[in-house]
Amino acid sequence: MPETSVYDLLIIGGGINGAGIARDAAGRGLKVLLVEQDDLASHTSSASTKLIHGGLRYLEYGEFRLVRESLIERERLLAIAPHIIWPLEFVLPQKNSPRPAWMVRLGLLLYDHIGGRKTLPATRTILLDKDSKGDGLKPNMGRAFVYSDCWVEDSRLVALNALDAAERGATILTRTRLLSADRVANLWHATIEDASGPREVHARILVNAAGPWVADVLGKTGNARNDRGVRLVKGSHIVVSRLYPGDHAFLLQMPDKRVVFAIPYEREFTLIGTTDLPWEEAPGRPIISAEETRYLLDAANSYFAKALTDEDVVWTYSGIRPLYDDHAASASAVTRDYVLDVEGGEGRPAMLSIFGGKITTYRKLAEHALEKLAPFLPSSKSGWTAGAALPGGDIADGNFDSFLERLRGQYPVLPFPLLRRLARSYGTRTSLVLGEARSVEGLGEDFGGGLYLAEVNYLVRHEWARTGEDILYRRSKLGLHVPKGTAERIDAYLANKAA
Incomplete structure (x- = not known):
């Protein structure tokens, strides 16, 4: 039966940008529908190096x-989600570095101050042969x-x-894909499809947050402008x-000036990554190549005492990053900045691509997106997400250890x-x-690796999990333990x- 209500935003894509925009918009009182063709975070957003960082090498x-925006966001995200985000120290050995020590130190000095660091410690220098942080490395590694x-x-x-977003009124539909969208008068008329078949929905604004499929979505929208370039870059990791x-x-510096x-x-x-290779094929589920595996193993073997071979790799994952095409010469040099392209107006419903x-700048991206769309929307609240805890993140003073002790008492x-x-989690x-x-037995069936039926049921009921893969590799990483x-x-x- 056709959908008769009108959404303010129809968001295509359930990765971090789509979910972030849905949350921000719903919190401003807007009527939001998000559709994702697979599971939430089933592609690029679960294939990252899993860091909230400024991007030292981008300097x-x-x-x-x-870098400045990312470092500011690093502090904000740590404050609103201290359960799933926590500080991590990085040791940067200078041996094997293609950059002189003065240049690295100058970059770190800028990194310490460009974003108004408040909670994380400043950079320091250690001698790896005399510090426990050098344990596991080859001997005579020198300064770091x-x-x-x-x-x-x-x-x-x-x-x-x-x-x-859902708790603030948004509708989230997974396993639902966009078939087509056309401008009809002042609305988008979109056809979406799930397992029960196609149906039509109407929206004032279409948000194309499809990641690697951003160009595909543009191709499904009648008369949409498609002159922005997206450059697909494959990144792979080994475990x-x-x-x-x-x-x-x-942080391992490589002779080609990349870092691993x-x-x-x-x-x-130990997670080792990432690679940066141009991706010329259609978006999908890429797998690591033998060349990428060798590159990452060689990187580790240049620094660590234990010699790794292909047989030591217990798991791999790869993702496609949809980067804005700034015509950089190499994939690793392509900008990680974002571009928000709005077209429409003068009686034509708007589309944001x-x-x-x-991942670090997703919240700020969402805020910028809503600012750009403000002229096309009914009056709504202003930005609010900078200090609002994510679900489960309302831990007193952000002190996870104290929270865990209280939980242990319960x-x-x-x-x-x-x-x-x-x-x-x-x-x-x-x-x-x-x-x-109040006991392990009360949690229901034991699936192994610390996964019990109670958690499975929670993830199905509250977090759109529909398969074992959703639960074992996206809502958790228990697939490595079960x-x-x-x-x-x-x-x-x-x-x-x-x-």
Whole structure:
């Protein structure tokens, strides 16, 4: 049956930018519909290096505005989501560096001050052979700089923005794709399709937040301008067993002037990435190439004592970054800044298309998007997201450790590692996941790896999870910990539940 109500915004794309805009708009009192063809964060937004950072290497390309905005946002996001975002120290060895030490130190000095740093520590210098942060590295590594940025559970950041948007009145539809959209008088008439078939919806504004599919969406909209360029860049990561002790990360400088991160991951592993390669094929689910694997292994083997081979790789993931085409010579030099393109007006409903961007600046991007769309919208509230906690992020003083201790007092019988993981995922909403359970048995079926039925049901009920993959690799990273066949067990449970 055709949809008769009119939305203020129809947002195409359930990645971080689409979810962030949906949240901001819903909080301003606007009527919002977001449609995502797959699962939330099922592509680029779950394939990042999982950092909230200014982008130290972007200073080398003169991206001072982007770095400053990113560093300001780093502090804001840490404050509104201290459960899924936390400080992370980075060790930057100078040995093997293609840049002189004075240049690196000058860049770090600028990095410390350009964004008005308030909570994270300033850069310092250490000798790796005399400091525990050098453990696991090859001998005689010499001097290193230590600076700070933040870690983020990237796909959870998307889910929490969508959840907050929904709780503020937005409609979020996953597994729903746009078939076409046309301007009819002063409205968009769009046809969307899910498993039950196509239907029509109407909206005042169309927001094209489709990421790598931004050009495809433009092709589905009648008479839309399509002269903005998007440059697709593939980035891949590998995961290996833990390479070194400690909770710090490493920034490894490569002879080609690129950098590779080595980051503690899921307690037992080290995440190594990323690559930057042009992507000429249609958007989709890319996989890592043998050449990318070799590049990342070589990077690690240049610094760490343990020699890695292909057999040490326990998991990989790849994503396509939809960057704005600034005609840079190499993929790694393409700007990570964003461009917001608005067209319409004079009786024609507006469309906003998003080119580029990075996960750190998603909230500011959403704010800028709503400012650009203000002339086309009914009167609404002003920006509000800078200080508003994301679901579960309303932790007193942002002190996660104190919150975890209080949670431990509430559930003394539950294993501490389980409580810690749930607290890191759900923050102050952990009690909603646990329900009335006061023992492990009260959490229902044990799927292994610390995943219980109570959490599965919560994710289905509140966070649009529909498959084992959604739960194991996007709402969590438990896929690295559970027994083989767990995704299929969850799928079977969900199929029986839906029957």
